[in-house]
Amino acid sequence: MSEKYSRPAQPPPTYNQPGGEQSPFNEPYYPQQGVNSSDYHQQQQPDYDPESQFPPEKIVGSGKPDNGETFDDSFKVKNKLNDWPFTILFIATVAGFIVVAGIVLSAWASNYSTSGSGIYDSGASFTLNTNTVVLFAFVIVISLVLAVLMLCFARIAPKRFIQVGIVLNVVLGLASSIYYLAVGYYSAGIVFLVFTLISAYCYWSMRGRIPFSATVLTIVIDVMKRNPSTLVTSLVGIIVSGAFAALFSATVVATYMKWTPSDENGNCSFNEGSTSCSRSKVIGILVFVFFAGYYITEVIGNVIHVTISGVYGSWYYLSRSDQGMPRFPALGAFKRAMTWSFGSICFGSLIVALLQLLKTVIQILKNDALQNGDGWQAAILCCADCILGLIEWAVRYFNHYAYSFVALYGESYMKSARATWDLFRAKGLDALVNDCLIGAGLSFFALFVSYLSALFSYLYLRYTAPGYNSDGSFYAPVVAFTFVIALQIVNIASSVIRSGTATFFVCLARDPEVFQISYPDEFSRIFADYPQVMNKVAARR
Secondary structure (H helix, E strand, C coil), X not given: CEECCCCCCCCCCCCECHHXXXXXXXXXXXXXXXXXXXXXXXXXXXXXXXXXXXXXHHHHCCCCCCCCCEHHHHCCCCCCCCCHHHHHHHHHHHHHHHHHHHHHHHHHHHCHHHHCCCCCCCCCCCCCCHHHHHHHHHHHHHHHHHHHHHHHHHHHCHHHHHHHHHHHHHHHHHHHHHHHHHCCCHHHHHHHHHHHHHHHHHHHHHHXXXXXXXXXXXXXXXXXXXXXXXXXXXXXXXXXXXXXXXXXXXXXXXXXXXXXXXXXXXXXXXXXXXXXXXXXXXHHHHHXXXXXXXXXXXXXXXXXXXXXXXXXXXXXHHCCCCCCCCECHXXXXXXXXXXCCHHHHHHHHHHHHHHHHHHHHHHHHHHHHHHCCCHHHHHHHHHHHHHHHHHHHHHHHHHHHHHHHHHHHCCCHHHHHHHHHXXXXXXXXXXXXXXXXXXXXXXXXXXXXXXHHHHHHHHHHHHHCCHHHCCCCCHHHHHHHHHHHHHHHHHHHCHHHHHXXXXXXXXXXXXXXXXXXXXXXXXXXXXXXXXHHHCCCCCCC
């Protein structure tokens, strides 16, 4: 395969690093017309753009360091707390969640005899009880086990990972929708059928891009194997996210038990016809609990993402350099994520959390409309739910690349977002980013686990038959909630691959010549599948 380029009239200026140390990538690169891809890596390398928004000294450091260089020495940034007001907002949200969790869990413990200690021994039938907590515990364990198996599969057979993920998602989604329709659970059956059809269409339309995605995934997995700190970081993320999911689930159930108005509720104090419990209080507190839960979960996931991105950035720019990889890159990247870049992480996470909260509110209103027989209102809310889901996906997808810029360059969220927009605008919707099906494959596996968890929760409620679900009114919210729990856990577990892929794309789009000179064989394979890789993106000032 060959690609034609035009030689510029004037060579670009070379870049010398500060301190008199010449950059190893200072030779201008002029690909000749008719260059064969197998010989492409033997050409001279292009120079950095000195007018770039993020100059090289912020990437590879200045001067030639000694053998004890740390992550902060290699990736120098301005020691500035970016977007710090959002750090304060997040801390306040965590404090509020802890207060609410302490109140409702204490009330649950004080009425332990009523709520029960297992699946069948609960005396409370007016709302969610211990039966539901056991269900959520099962869902968390199932999600964690399947997430670990997913990572093992991706590490052992990366080339099969994408295809199997897509096929399993389509098959299981179709089987789930058929089952729900057969048992008369039409709302879930239709939603699952729509997702399945979309997945099948994506697979069919993008099947020709799988070879390029498999090549990139193989590179990402190889880096993961050579840097065990990425797996350790992911494992810590799985444990932390699983523990918080358990606390979040217990808090949601305990909130129902604390303030749901009922004569059976021992937590309600009655005084001259008035009660301390009310439906409006339950709704208001649950809105905050869900917002805090979504917000904290997003921040946990994005801290893990930024940490892993720092490791992959170190590998991309420094693994074949004279100075080599910095010491403890994961620890250094985590330190930066929790200090200078934490406000930026909280900023972007807030946007997604608000969209998730709004989506949850719409789903609750939709379920109420279905129960009340208001078909038109339910249909309108269903459309709004789908539209909001697409917006949430787009924002989450955009944020993922923006956080790679945050990890590499230590800039604020808005500056990183502008750089990400430049990247997408230059490469186009059908170019480098969307040519890779790795993210789609991971999403399919996450949906696969979420489908299993949702189906398990439905069967659990159906066959344990808790008293609070005697009329079937809790099928929809519990199934939807378990779906979200499983999705969040798997997404955090798969961040080791997602983060590596996003960081690799950002680095490859900004500085393809670094990868070409460092890993010529891998570069030639990428060039064979994607010759436009040398169309370098330069960010705006």
